[in-house]
Amino acid sequence: RRIESRGEGAGPGGRLVSRRSARPAATMDSARPRRVPNKSRRPDWREELRANCMTRVKSERVHLLWKMRNQGQPPANDMVSRYVRNIISDEVQKLKRNVNGKENQEVDMIWEYEGPQEAMPAEFESEDILLEMERLLYEDLREEMIRKEALDEEDAYLAQAVFEHMQLKGEGAENAKLWCPVCKQGELRETHNLIHCTLCKMRLDLEEDKVNLDFLRERLANVHMEHLDRGCTLSPKFCLHDMFGLNALYIRCDECSTFEVVV
Numbered sequence: 001r002r003i004e005s006r007g008e009g010a011g012p013g014g015r016l017v018s019r020r021s022a023r024p025a026a027t028m029d030s031a032r033p034r035r036v037p038n039k040s041r042r043p044d045w046r047e048e049l050r051a052n053c054m055t056r057v058k059s060e061r062v063h064l065l066w067k068m069r070n071q072g073q074p075p076a077n078d079m080v081s082r083y084v085r086n087i088i089s090d091e092v093q094k095l096k097r098n099v100n101g102k103e104n105q106e107v108d109m110i111w112e113y114e115g116p117q118e119a120m121p122a123e124f125e126s127e128d129i130l131l132e133m134e135r136l137l138y139e140d141l142r143e144e145m146i147r148k149e150a151l152d153e154e155d156a157y158l159a160q161a162v163f164e165h166m167q168l169k170g171e172g173a174e175n176a177k178l179w180c181p182v183c184k185q186g187e188l189r190e191t192h193n194l195i196h197c198t199l200c201k202m203r204l205d206l207e208e209d210k211v212n213l214d215f216l217r218e219r220l221a222n223v224h225m226e227h228l229d230r231g232c233t234l235s236p237k238f239c240l241h242d243m244f245g246l247n248a249l250y251i252r253c254d255e256c257s258t259f260e261v262v263v
Contacts, residue, residue: 052091057084178217181238181249181262188213202240204249204263211263216249219262223251232256 180186186199190213195204204211227236236253249262 049088049091049095052094053088056087056091060087178213178220181220182240188216202249204240205247216263223260223262227251227253227256227258230256230258232258238262 178188180188180197180200180202182202183197183200186197186202188195188197188202193206195206195211195213195216196202204216206212224236232253232255234253234255236251236258239250239252240247241250250259251262252259
């Protein structure tokens with residue numbers, strides 16, 4: 001067997017020297033850390049900005065939903081985007097005021113960053129913050145709209161029942177069902193000077209008052225019409241309330257400040 005076939009040669013003193021000894025130089029070169037491009041680095045202040053913005057959205061979205069609900073119309077896309085961008089700009093200003101102990105290069109990057117309004121698309125690495133915050137807001141808005149539609153259906157059902165009663169005559173009005181204005185699901189019944197709901201805890205003790213289901217039906221129709229005549233388009237709420245030792249049924253609407261006794 002020839003020595004050259006194994007990649008080996010005779011060295012000084014007759015020892016066999018492997019030609020593989022020349023490879024460690026290449027191995028050392030491959031072990032050197034490669035320089036990471038500047039564009040792939042994400043400064044710590046951007047991670048802090050992301051965390052602060054997401055915390056703000058999660059804590060303030062209830063206020064935003066309440067504000068949109070009071071406007072009585074679905075929010076526009078630009079309103080949500082403007083709200084999100086204002087949060088980002090506000091958090092950037094907070095970072096600028098809190099730069100003590102940070103490296104000079106990082107401080108310079110924060111002061112050069114003016115928020116999403118002025119940032120170029122190629123330079124703005126936090127566009128995903130906008131998308132993530134808008135996604136959270138739109139999910140809440142969608143759930144809010146679903147709940148609102150369910151309540152509107154219940155209110156429409158009750159209003160239809162009141163309207164049908166107003167159209168009834170004679171025995172039809174006496175035999176018509178009266179739905180509970182509090183839970184809007186149960187049926188009101190009268191037994192032994194007591195009007196109660198079949199589902200919720202709504203109870204009216206009539207005592208010696210000349211009040212029955214027919215009278216309550218007429219009062220509900222009247223207060224509904226009076227509320228609409230005020231120009232308020234929101235659905236009022238009904239509740240039982242003890243005042244001056246008297247348990248009574250009240251109509252209430254926070255939008256037009258309505259709060260008065262039904263019976």
